[in-house]
Amino acid sequence: MIELTHDCSCENNPLVPTVCKVIEITEETSDVKSFRVQTLDGALPFRFVPGQLGMLGIVEHGECMFCVSMGGADWLEFTVKKVGTVTERLHLLYPGSQVIVRGPYGNAWPVEQCKGHNMLFIAGGIGLPPVRTFLLHTLAFRADYGRIDLVYSASTKADLVFKEQLFDLWPAEPNTHIHVSVYRPSEDWEGPVEYTAPFLTSLGLDISHTTAVLCGGPSLYRTCSKALAEMGVPDDHILTTLEMRMKCGIGKCGRCNVGSKYICLDGPVFTQAEVNAMLKD
Numbered sequence: 460m461i462e463l464t465h466d467c468s469c470e471n472n473p474l475v476p477t478v479c480k481v482i483e484i485t486e487e488t489s490d491v492k493s494f495r496v497q498t499l500d501g502a503l504p505f506r507f508v509p510g511q512l513g514m515l516g517i518v519e520h521g522e523c524m525f526c527v528s529m530g531g532a533d534w535l536e537f538t539v540k541k542v543g544t545v546t547e548r549l550h551l552l553y554p555g556s557q558v559i560v561r562g563p564y565g566n567a568w569p570v571e572q573c574k575g576h577n578m579l580f581i582a583g584g585i586g587l588p589p590v591r592t593f594l595l596h597t598l599a600f601r602a603d604y605g606r607i608d609l610v611y612s613a614s615t616k617a618d619l620v621f622k623e624q625l626f627d628l629w630p631a632e633p634n635t636h637i638h639v640s641v642y643r644p645s646e647d648w649e650g651p652v653e654y655t656a657p658f659l660t661s662l663g664l665d666i667s668h669t670t671a672v673l674c675g676g677p678s679l680y681r682t683c684s685k686a687l688a689e690m691g692v693p694d695d696h697i698l699t700t701l702e703m704r705m706k707c708g709i710g711k712c713g714r715c716n717v718g719s720k721y722i723c724l725d726g727p728v729f730t731q732a733e734v735n736a737m738l739k740d
């Protein structure tokens with residue numbers, strides 16, 4: 460049984476903003492960009508563990524909560540979809556722009572407890588960035604994990620994020636299988652055309668000793684958690700992050716409660732068993 464820890468304390472005070480600079484921008488799709496940031500003196504904005512989030516913002520325009528999608532020794536990366544006023548402003552940034560960063564927030568993916576497991580990562584569209592730090596951790600400590608599968612779908616080829624990693628880097632890792640599908644194919648798409656849940660079941664995976672990690676929209680979540688249950692994956696071996704519900708991150712705004720739980724204080728990473736219990740509260 461996987462029991463999630465909520466002790467992800469670190470030396471940073473997530474209420475105190477740090478002025479940072481954008482050092483690199485990657486245009487993932489027409490409405491998704493990844494921003495690599497570091498402090499003005501070239502240091503890591505805050506220490507994090509896979510699954511945690513941070514605030515990224517601009518002084519005059521406000522800030523929003525995003526999962527850290529990747530991290531290096533002296534930088535963090537946030538992957539931002541343009542969906543509102545603040546994210547539209549963030550998309551106008553350029554290398555050298557100043558931003559404010561706060562964090563970390565939330566608990567973490569249970570990377571230690573999953574050692575020895577086969578890992579099945581399932582993501583849809585912009586659901587891949589919150590999963591990426593966990594996937595990268597398993598690849599960095601490859602010998603600690605069994606077979607790794609990533610099942611990733613988006614509406615069209617143009618909506619796939621992290622294309623270089625999806626098509627070049629990750630498939631080259633040992634015992635790592637990357638399955639990418641779209642459900643509205645363009646003429647130049649040669650891969651599978653499929654929704655995620657049926658694609659998942661068609662793979663015929665041996666799910667024994669497997670932990671599934673799931674992140675996507677409500678439809679993907681509903682259909683894939685049902686498919687995983689039918690495949691025999693126990694509820695406490697299905698992990699998800701509900702990070703999209705987080706706003707203030709510190710239990711003050713009341714935006715994230717489900718039943719008696721606060722996503723920001725008790726999560727955002729939960730097992731399916733915990734989600735089921737929350738929905739019954």
Ligand code: FES
Pocket residue numbers: 704705706707708709710711712713714715716721722723724
């Ligand atoms: S995000 Fe504000 S209370 Fe949880």
